[in-house]
Amino acid sequence: MSKVLVIGAGGVGSVAVHKMAMNSNIFSDITLASRRIEKCDATAESVKARTGVTIATAQVDADDIDATAALIARVQPKLVVNLALPYQDLAIMEACLKTGVHYMDTANYEPRDEAKFEYHWQWAYQDRFREAGLTALLGSGFDPGVTSVFATYLKKHYLDTIETLDILDCNGGDHGQHFATNFNPEINIREVTAVARHWENGAWVETPPLSHKQSFDFEQVGVKNMYLMYHEELESLKTHLPEIRRIRFWMTFGDAYLKHLEVLQNVGMTRIDPVLYEGKEIIPLQFLKAVLPEPASLGVTTKGKTNIGDIATGTKDGVQKTFYIWNVCDHEEAYAETGNQAVSYTTGVPAMIGAAMLLTGAWGGAGVFNMEQFDPDPFMAMLNEHGLPWQVKELDAPLAF
Numbered sequence: 219m220s221k222v223l224v225i226g227a228g229g230v231g232s233v234a235v236h237k238m239a240m241n242s243n244i245f246s247d248i249t250l251a252s253r254r255i256e257k258c259d260a261t262a263e264s265v266k267a268r269t270g271v272t273i274a275t276a277q278v279d280a281d282d283i284d285a286t287a288a289l290i291a292r293v294q295p296k297l298v299v300n301l302a303l304p305y306q307d308l309a310i311m312e313a314c315l316k317t318g319v320h321y322m323d324t325a326n327y328e329p330r331d332e333a334k335f336e337y338h339w340q341w342a343y344q345d346r347f348r349e350a351g352l353t354a355l356l357g358s359g360f361d362p363g364v365t366s367v368f369a370t371y372l373k374k375h376y377l378d379t380i381e382t383l384d385i386l387d388c389n390g391g392d393h394g395q396h397f398a399t400n401f402n403p404e405i406n407i408r409e410v411t412a413v414a415r416h417w418e419n420g421a422w423v424e425t426p427p428l429s430h431k432q433s434f435d436f437e438q439v440g441v442k443n444m445y446l447m448y449h450e451e452l453e454s455l456k457t458h459l460p461e462i463r464r465i466r467f468w469m470t471f472g473d474a475y476l477k478h479l480e481v482l483q484n485v486g487m488t489r490i491d492p493v494l495y496e497g498k499e500i501i502p503l504q505f506l507k508a509v510l511p512e513p514a515s516l517g518v519t520t521k522g523k524t525n526i527g528d529i530a531t532g533t534k535d536g537v538q539k540t541f542y543i544w545n546v547c548d549h550e551e552a553y554a555e556t557g558n559q560a561v562s563y564t565t566g567v568p569a570m571i572g573a574a575m576l577l578t579g580a581w582g583g584a585g586v587f588n589m590e591q592f593d594p595d596p597f598m599a600m601l602n603e604h605g606l607p608w609q610v611k612e613l614d615a616p617l618a619f
């Protein structure tokens with residue numbers, strides 16, 4: 219029975235508080251705070267209608283450490299779940315340290331003016347969280363999050379060591395729009411247009427954005443093109459599973475998405491540096507976000523499924539083996555349950571589960587942790603129980619590419 223404060227009332231925040239309300243034995247008291255209180259109130263209404271649970275709402279600018287600390291002091295939660303944007307991570311961690319409260323998020327800190335996706339800013343908080351006796355759990359979404367736990371689950375139960383790991387993220391959903399992103403457009407486009415990087419033989423290998431393509435037959439989705447990308451869990455997994463020789467991340471994109479993105483990039487609309495417009499500085503990517511559909515609005519029209527998983531090759535009792543572990547999530551089912559499409563659902567459910575791990579004491583400790591540093595079993599059990607069932611199978615051979 220614990221109080222939780224969730225910050226960020228977007229698609230992910232909405233799914234997380236719906237699922238928390240469905241588990242009121244763990245989350246006895248829920249407050250949802252965000253920049254615009256009307257978004258929190260709309261989510262609270264939906265939670266009440268779907269689950270019968272009343273949640274509290276509040277307005278906060280989470281960039282303002284003192285304002286967030288004052289909110290935490292008023293609400294008195296045991297844990298703050300940060301589902302705002304990566305820009306707010308450090309400010310919310312500071313507010314947690316100020317008030318003596320545990321912290322959790324789903325995406326690593328990003329400075330507004332650089333697309334870096336690096337953990338060092340948050341890992342630098344290690345000593346302060348340890349000395350305060352508090353836990354900071356980083357990246358409890360799907361990727362990072364479930365994909366990291368999948369890796370440790372394979373290592374615990376199927377392989378003695380992992381030599382190569384490939385994370386495959388497929389969204390086979392169709393939202394019926396010419397161009398839209400399934401989570402925050404600014405973060406999504408920064409990620410997709412970044413230089414691709416993977417870890418191989420002790421070094422990062424860089425390739426131009428979206429320059430490496432492979433096709434893969436995803437169960438319940440079909441054959442899709444996927445592209446080599448950088449993704450933040452590569453850094454934490456290669457740190458915490460140091461035996462991994464090669465680790466890569468792949469994401470599927472349709473041709474229409476890529477064509478729109480190419481044009482937007484060519485005309486400068488994805489830039490994150492300020493440009494002067496009618497005497498005022500604007501960031502083109504932020505303006506683009508303002509004209510694109512809100513990810514939360516896509517749920518009503520999105521059909522199809524996501525399929526995200528890990529393929530690991532390693533040895534078991536001296537024999538080389540390859541295992542594939544994955545989850546399939548249906549957009550329409552996710553929408554029927556929570557009013558949000560599967561990309562928000564596949565992030566919001568693990569956010570609820572990560573929070574449950576900390577609040578029940580299944581995971582914990584003083585310091586800053588990534589998902590793969592904990593026992594995967596209780597988290598994996600909750601995935602099966604709360605809408606993200608997974609499967610494992612042995613493949614005949616390692617990936618051929």
Ligand code: NDP
Pocket residue numbers: 225226227228229230231251252253254257278279280281301302303304306324325357358359360361362363400401402403405513514561562564565
């Ligand atoms: P949205 O943009 O839909 O929601 C973000 C919410 O945070 C909005 O309600 C926004 O308010 C609020 N917010 C923004 N700035 C502030 C601030 N300064 N103070 C308070 N609230 C603020 O994003 P998503 O829900 O799609 O994503 C949420 C997080 O989840 C992001 O960090 C994203 O990177 C991460 N994510 C992680 C994934 C994973 O698998 N690990 C996958 C997908 C997303 P307003 O509505 O007023 O703009």
